Amino acid sequence: MPQLSEIRYFVAAAENGSLRQAAEALGIGQSCISRSLMRLEDRLGVSLFERSNTGVRLTNAGRRFLEDVRPALQQLDQARRSACAAGRTESGAIRVGLLTSLAGGFLRRLIMSYQREYPKVRVDLRDGGRDEHVASLRARDLDIVFLPCSTPVRNCECAELWCEQIHIALCKGHRLAGKAKLDWPDLCEEEFITSCHAIGPELHDYIAHRLAEHAPLPKVEIRCACFETLMNLVSLGQGITATSSAWTDVKFPDLILRPLSDPRDVLRFSAIWLAENDNPALRCLVSTAHVLAGRVRRGNSDWLPRQVSSD
Numbered sequence: 257m258p259q260l261s262e263i264r265y266f267v268a269a270a271e272n273g274s275l276r277q278a279a280e281a282l283g284i285g286q287s288c289i290s291r292s293l294m295r296l297e298d299r300l301g302v303s304l305f306e307r308s309n310t311g312v313r314l315t316n317a318g319r320r321f322l323e324d325v326r327p328a329l330q331q332l333d334q335a336r337r338s339a340c341a342a343g344r345t346e347s348g349a350i351r352v353g354l355l356t357s358l359a360g361g362f363l364r365r366l367i368m369s370y371q372r373e374y375p376k377v378r379v380d381l382r383d384g385g386r387d388e389h390v391a392s393l394r395a396r397d398l399d400i401v402f403l404p405c406s407t408p409v410r411n412c413e414c415a416e417l418w419c420e421q422i423h424i425a426l427c428k429g430h431r432l433a434g435k436a437k438l439d440w441p442d443l444c445e446e447e448f449i450t451s452c453h454a455i456g457p458e459l460h461d462y463i464a465h466r467l468a469e470h471a472p473l474p475k476v477e478i479r480c481a482c483f484e485t486l487m488n489l490v491s492l493g494q495g496i497t498a499t500s501s502a503w504t505d506v507k508f509p510d511l512i513l514r515p516l517s518d519p520r521d522v523l524r525f526s527a528i529w530l531a532e533n534d535n536p537a538l539r540c541l542v543s544t545a546h547v548l549a550g551r552v553r554r555g556n557s558d559w560l561p562r563q564v565s566s567d
Contacts, residue, residue, distance in 0.1 A: 260332075262296040263325050265289045266304060270322050274311040349378040350537040353389035353401035355455045356525065360505030362418035362548065363402060363525075370544050377537045385454040393530060399538045400529040404458050404500075413531050415542070417549040419522040420500035422462070423513040427493045437517040444471040449479050449495035451486045458523075459498050466521070487511060 268278040269289060279286040297304055304318035314322060358364050358381070371379060382389075382398065389401040390409060408414045424438050432442060444467065450460040460476060467474035477495065479486060490497050491511035500523050504513050527545055529538060 258296055258299050259292075262292045262299075263329065265292045266296055267322065267326060267329060269293060269305065269312055270314055270318065273313065277311075348376075348535070348537045349380060350400070350535060350541055351380045351382065351398045352541075353382050353384055353392060353398045353403075355384070355386060355389065355401070355403050355458070356420070356500055356523075357502040357506060359502060361420060361500075361502035363502065366541075366545055366548055369548060370541055373544065374537065374540060383454060386458065388454075390528070393528065396530075396533070399533060399535050400527055400541060402525055402527055404455065404523040404525050409528050411530075412528050414526050414528050415546065415551070416524055416526045417545055417551070419524050420502055421515050422498050422521040422523060423501060423504060423515050425487060425490045425497050425499055425503075425511060425513050427491050427496075428510045428512055429493065430496070432514070433512055435514060438514050439517050440466050440470050443467065443496070446475070447495045448474075448476045449486060449489060449497055450476060451483045452478050452480050453482050455500075456483060456486070462523075463498050 265278065265282070265288075268282055269275055272278045272281060275286050275289050275293075279289050282289070293305065300317075300321070302317040303315050304321060305312040306315055352367075354363070356363060358367065367379060367381070370377075382392075384392070386403055386405070389398060389403065390412075392398040393401055393412065402417075404420075424432075424443065426433050432438060435442070448463050448467075450456045450463065456478070460478060464474050464476050467476070479489065481489065483499075486497060487499070487503070487506070487508050488511075489495065491508050499513065501515070527542065529542065
């Protein structure tokens with residue numbers, strides 16, 4: 257089997273018509289090229305060049321060989337350039353699992369900053385539930401997920417990055433709509449509705465837990481509707497619900513959101529990924545997230561080629 261270096265020397269000699277000029281173009285000795293070409297001809301069992309005092313000229317076999325190997329060399333060079341670009345995060349892809357709105361807040365700023373910094377990296381954003389996302393992460397179908405949790409996920413890297421204040425969603429005609437802020441004692445007699453889809457189960461558990469501190473029998477009904485449909489049901493007066501501050505940038509007819517006054521009422525979001533995932537695009541997203549969160553520390557943000565702006 258011919259060596260790659262022998263093929264490169266052969267192409268250089270054919271293009272220059274001279275072993276001396278080929279050696280100068282490649283920056284190596286002429287004797288090195290001469291020996292390599294003789295080995296190549298021995299491997300193939302044919303003469304590739306006619307040699308003379310004025311240079312070298314391809315034989316019929318040499319012309320045919322050149323026609324076949326030149327496209328192969330071009331493909332190898334392209335593969336090398338693509339691999340180098342991916343290693344520097346100039347290209348590639350990253351698959352991201354979400355459990356909150358992209359309408360506003362930290363996650364929107366993160367994605368915008370990352371796309372500005374690495375415009376040739378394709379960011380594949382996917383909705384889903386917590387268990388679904390974690391399973392996809394372990395199966396390498398996702399590179400990173402952002403979940404509302406502060407507890408570590410087994411065998412995964414976990415970094416808490418930001419908090420979102422919890423808001424109560426009400427229809428405009430609701431008796432509490434006039435209040436600037438709400439507290440759980442105000443909500444003891446209210447009927448809550450939550451979604452069976454993400455991020456509904458997490459909010460359902462949170463609402464039930466907080467209401468139980470003030471009401472013996474919390475009223476929380478689970479609806480088989482996505483979160484957007486749930487918000488529209490609230491705007492139609494079919495109950496109230498809780499959501500995070502990221503949803504305050506999403507506008508629904510006849511719907512208002514009021515923050516809870518207790519500083520404990522926040523959702524803490526964490527990034528979760530596998531330490532053994534060597535995707536360069538992942539490392540740079542983790543670094544960018546730490547910079548934006550103001551939590552720069554060695555091992556998390558030292559991959560960045562330059563400082564990322566949080567604007």
